[in-house]
Amino acid sequence: MTLRDLLADSPDNSLSGIKWHTLKQSIVKCLLSIGDATILELSTELQSSIPTISKAINELLADELIVDSGKISNSGGRRPSLYSVASDKTFFLGVEANRSGTSFGIQNLKEEFISIDLDSSFILENTYESLMEFCDRIDTFISDSQIDKSYITGVCVNLSGRINSKEGFSYNYFFKENRPLVEIISEKIGLPVYLENDTRAMTFGEYAQGVVEGEQNIIFLNYSWGVGIGIITDGKLYYGKSGYSGEFGHSPLFDNEILCHCGKIGCLETEASGWALVEQFKQALQDGRKSAISIDNNASAIEQYHKILSGALVKEDNLCIELITRQAGILGRALAGLINILNPELLVIGGDFSRLGDFVLLPIQSSLKKYSLGLVNRDVAMKKSILGRRAGVMGACRVIKEKLLTPLT
Ligand SMILES: [Zn+2]
Secondary structure, eight states: OOHHHHHSOOSOOSHHHHHHHHHHHHHHHHHHHHOSBOHHHHHHHHTOOHHHHHHHHHHHHHTTSEEEEEEOOOSSSOOOEEEEEOGGGOEEEEEEEETTEEEEEEEETTSOEEEEEEEEOOOOOSSHHHHHHHHHHHHHHHHHHTOOGGGEEEEEEEESSOEETTTTEESSSSOOTTSOHHHHHHHHHTSOEEEEEHHHHHHHHHHHHSSOSSOOSEEEEEESSSEEEEEEETTEEOOOSSSOTTOGGGOBOOOSOOBOTTSOBSBGGGTSSHHHHHHHHHHHHHTTOOOSOOOOTTSOHHHHHHHHHHHHHTSOOHHHHHHHHHHHHHHHHHHHHHHHHHOOSEEEEESGGGGGTHHHHHHHHHHHHHHSOHHHHHHOEEEEOSSTTHHHHHHHHHHHHHHHHSOOO
């Protein structure tokens, strides 16, 4: 038996069968949540008798879903055994698909990467054929990792745009009114699938394994081709009613008559984002500005965007830097409004632009100081993301773990 089998519905449909299956699920969820535990601790936690827990533990040991991880060191007497979930049979697969490429990562229970690929050039297009190829890529990644597919407990796919992760719908990619995207992918790859918004997954990654050091009220800025935020309040990701929170880039802030890709005019992204940077760079050249880098007009907008970013980062091109610092100042002003509203203790700057370090951080900080309320501003520290492109897949793996830990009802 695999953990995936155990977490599925009971094979025995009788009331006692379902009850027994649920108890075994609860033991495993408890061990995933609190780590190693003794039978007495599990009995207390799950409010079940010691003989009942002992019997279930023996079955789980026989199924090799848990292991005896040694005796507890206590004072005298018979030392009880500690049990933990078998780490060689439980893995999580995080996948991030965005306009720059696709990233895959498999983590074990200790949140260590067993296999990771951040450089796949595959671009997920909004077509059925592309979606099927995407599923094949997931399968190939699993087989290349040499991990038994049955040990993959779940897959979380991060996409940009509006995601209802509770119901598994994506509204910007592959939207079908009567069929959640998770169902389509799950049917094709034969694994449980979850969906998450890309920025929210990155936020979770930074929170779980990145730059966050105990802070519980956080805003994470994903400053990339598009602009979004992730919000953590009291240690929990904030979703909003349907999961559409964090659409910061579409704040209607400007009377500039620039059409945003969302269909509105004057969104924050029309002045500060990767796609706006490409437009601003081209316009500056047309206006006679000089730059050390040239962009190929036949290249895709994404390729042009990366060329301009590296123009600032590698060549320290004045025009690229000037446009980016101007954008960062605009973002800082918009963030000042958010900080006034949410009073966070930490602002994490992530996404492609965060690689530019002070060229981005300093203008944001300056605008924050200028436009936010002094008392509120004093509460907030600002840090740069340390996970970079790994943040998304790390967060995706954490999302799966959290879903598994959802209490049974
Ligand atoms: Zn917009």
